Amino acid sequence: xxxxxxxxxxxxxxxxxxxxxxxxxxxxxxxxxxxxxxxxxxxxxxxxxxxxxxxxxxxxxxxxxxxxxxxxxxxxxxxxxxxxxxxxxxxxxxxxxxxxxxxxxxxxxxxxxxxxxxxxxxxxxxxxxxxxxxxxxxxxxxxxxxxxxxxxxxxxxxxxxxxxxxxxxxxxxxxxxxxxxxxxxxxxxxxxxxxxxxxxxxxxxxxxxxxxxxxxxxxxxxxxxxxxxxxxxxxxxxxxxxxxxxxxxxxxxxxxxxxxxxxxxxxxxxxxxxxxxxxxxxxxxxxxxxxxxxxxxxxxxxxxxxxxxxx
Amino acid sequence: xxxxxxxxxxxxxxxxxxxxxxxxxxxxxxxxxxxxxxxxxxxxxxxxxxxxxxxxxxxxxxxxxxxxxxxxxxxxxxxxxxxxxxxxxxxxxxxxxxxxxxxxxxxxxxxxxxxxxxxxxxxxxxxxxxxxxxxxxxxxxxxxxxxxxxxxxxxxxxxxxxxxxxxxxxxxxxxxxxxxxxxxxxxxxxxxxxxxxxxxxxxxxxxxxxxxxxxxxxxxxxxxxxxxxxxxxxxxxxxxxxxxxxxxxxxxxxxxxxxxxxxxxxxxxxxxxxxxxxxxxxxxxxxxxxxxxxxxxxxxxxxxxxxxxxx
Numbered sequence: 001x002x003x004x005x006x007x008x009x010x011x012x013x014x015x016x017x018x019x020x021x022x023x024x025x026x027x028x029x030x031x032x033x034x035x036x037x038x039x040x041x042x043x044x045x046x047x048x049x050x051x052x053x054x055x056x057x058x059x060x061x062x063x064x065x066x067x068x069x070x071x072x073x074x075x076x077x078x079x080x081x082x083x084x085x086x087x088x089x090x091x092x093x094x095x096x097x098x099x100x101x102x103x104x105x106x107x108x109x110x111x112x113x114x115x116x117x118x119x120x121x122x123x124x125x126x127x128x129x130x131x132x133x134x135x136x137x138x139x140x141x142x143x144x145x146x147x148x149x150x151x152x153x154x155x156x157x158x159x160x161x162x163x164x165x166x167x168x169x170x171x172x173x174x175x176x177x178x179x180x181x182x183x184x185x186x187x188x189x190x191x192x193x194x195x196x197x198x199x200x201x202x203x204x205x206x207x208x209x210x211x212x213x214x215x216x217x218x219x220x221x222x223x224x225x226x227x228x229x230x231x232x233x234x235x236x237x238x239x240x241x242x243x244x245x246x247x248x249x250x251x252x253x254x255x256x257x258x259x260x261x262x263x264x265x266x267x268x269x270x271x272x273x274x275x276x277x278x279x280x281x282x283x284x285x286x287x288x289x290x291x292x293x294x295x296x297x298x299x300x301x302x303x304x305x306x307x308x309x310x311x
Numbered sequence: 312x313x314x315x316x317x318x319x320x321x322x323x324x325x326x327x328x329x330x331x332x333x334x335x336x337x338x339x340x341x342x343x344x345x346x347x348x349x350x351x352x353x354x355x356x357x358x359x360x361x362x363x364x365x366x367x368x369x370x371x372x373x374x375x376x377x378x379x380x381x382x383x384x385x386x387x388x389x390x391x392x393x394x395x396x397x398x399x400x401x402x403x404x405x406x407x408x409x410x411x412x413x414x415x416x417x418x419x420x421x422x423x424x425x426x427x428x429x430x431x432x433x434x435x436x437x438x439x440x441x442x443x444x445x446x447x448x449x450x451x452x453x454x455x456x457x458x459x460x461x462x463x464x465x466x467x468x469x470x471x472x473x474x475x476x477x478x479x480x481x482x483x484x485x486x487x488x489x490x491x492x493x494x495x496x497x498x499x500x501x502x503x504x505x506x507x508x509x510x511x512x513x514x515x516x517x518x519x520x521x522x523x524x525x526x527x528x529x530x531x532x533x534x535x536x537x538x539x540x541x542x543x544x545x546x547x548x549x550x551x552x553x554x555x556x557x558x559x560x561x562x563x564x565x566x567x568x569x570x571x572x573x574x575x576x577x578x579x580x581x582x583x584x585x586x587x588x589x590x591x592x593x594x595x596x597x598x599x600x601x602x603x604x605x606x607x608x609x610x611x612x613x614x615x616x617x618x619x620x621x622x
Contacts, residue, residue: 081394081408082393082394083392083393083394096599097599098525098597098598098599136592136596136601137596137599216541216546223540224541224546225538225540225541226537226539226541226546226548227536227538227539228537228538229534229535229536230535230536235527235537235597281447285447285448286546288407288408288409288410288448289408290445290447
């Protein structure tokens with residue numbers, strides 16, 4: 001309890017939660033207190049995140065403007081949820097404090113950003129704790145040790161090669177989930193990640209939202225149960241499945257959507273990726289998220305390769 | 312997918328998620344767009360909630376000030392989390408869109424507020440959907456039908472007797488969780504609720520936070536699993552346990568804290584309530600929440616009846 005009291009967290013003073021329309025309005029945040037930066041940039045909310053360590057330097061203001069601009073790009077099509085948002089230099093995530101893994105991670109890929117840079121080296125990256133997460137809810141390398149699971153990336157390291165720093169940040173454990181290694185993380189999930197990268201050759205902008213799922217299963221007693229393993233002393237949740245929702249933007253601003261769900265288990269390399277496509281709303285319902293709410297439906301020309309009725 | 316695109320939800324435009332301190336700062340929200348009320352009350356955020364139906368009337372402004380003031384009272388000791396907050400006239404809740412039940416519900420009880428009013432009648436209340444929740448994530452009466460579980464209140468109906476409206480609002484299904492009826496909801500859990508009400512005779516202010524838990528269990532294979540039933544077409548989660556954290560405020564502003572966890576199963580009426588007391592941080596860790604972060608530790612004189620080291 002002592003720690004809980006010492007570590008200030010989600011306190012909000014004197015806010016009104018009024019109420020009214022069934023259809024929620026867009027909101028923006030401001031008024032971050034006790035903070036010079038925010039005074040200079042009204043309307044800009046600041047959450048603790050991993051950029052922390054280096055943001056506090058002489059170039060603080062320009063750095064903030066830079067991260068703001070990149071976050072807007074990545075999140076162009078809306079936030080799927082607003083729980084514990086962390087913005088990194090090249091991806092944005094929402095953290096699930098109860099499961100000790102992300103709710104979702106959002107990326108924006110382009111051919112230009114994926115070009116191999118000589119000086120970016122994945123082998124220089126180390127998995128490390130995300131100290132912006134309260135110690136109660138933060139996963140550690142020890143949690144994964146001996147669990148039998150890989151430390152699987154949600155924002156793939158291979159998607160963030162513009163700077164070493166971008167690649168480094170994908171190794172924060174807030175971006176990591178327990179994944180079956182052989183047959184999943186190292187094979188079919190990797191196959192899906194590569195496929196998504198390849199899409200940047202056909203589409204100028206590729207937006208990707210990736211996250212865990214905990215799907216119910218009917219048991220012998222006829223009832224439905226959600227069951228998943230938790231590992232380590234922090235009880236890090238092992239998802240039953242992972243999802244990836246992809247929005248492809250054409251040069252004339254048309255949008256194509258693809259949605260995948262893969263079980264967190266060994267998958268035969270020969271199963272085609274298209275067989276993992278699902279209706280996007282099935283992911284939304286199970287994840288408790290809403291994707292791409294800012295997408296203009298008149299611009300959405302296809303879902304999972306099938307023309308939409310909006311065309 | 313069509314629905315998902317049609318129903319605007321958590322979109323945020325152009326916000327910066329910067330970053331920096333490990334220790335999070337208190338934040339407040341403002342700038343709710345397209346909303347006259349907010350223009351007149353800068354700094355006041357408005358979320359959809361159940362007060363909706365009646366807030367849109369001639370007394371809108373005074374109503375908002377009233378709800379704001381009551382929300383500040385109820386949440387005096389801080390928000391345990393910030394996911395999907397809904398503020399009702401006499402209690403505040405955070406909704407878990409994935410589990411279709413609340414993360415937590417906060418109440419503020421006083422002897423005065425608990426006095427029986429002739430004109431408040433629980434039998435006039437009906438369980439009903441909370442239309443401020445997106446249809447994907449909203450539990451319905453049909454979900455509970457034939458499940459074998461009671462529609463158990465988190466904010467107890469008996470705690471909200473000042474106006475019929477307050478009592479009515481406790482019957483919104485966002486305040487309801489599947490609870491075992493005989494031996495739990497109708498007996499030992501009710502015993503705990505009554506005990507908490509009785510505390511208002513000894514303490515001028517009683518703050519109560521109530522919520523579900525999904526606790527892991529070690530199985531025969533030596534691994535830990537979280538397993539829980541889900542009911543109805545919306546897969547409403549059946550918690551394995553429920554918690555109640557109580558802060559008692561004395562007239563000289565000293566604070567006493569009590570924390571309880573009860574399994575969602577029949578409990579013998581003779582088991583003393585004190586045997587369900589747990590260290591508050593064990594609830595925080597499992598629930599992914601942080602309670603009472605605004606409590607001054609120098610004022611906290613006891614936890615579960617034992618003097619704290621701060622005294």
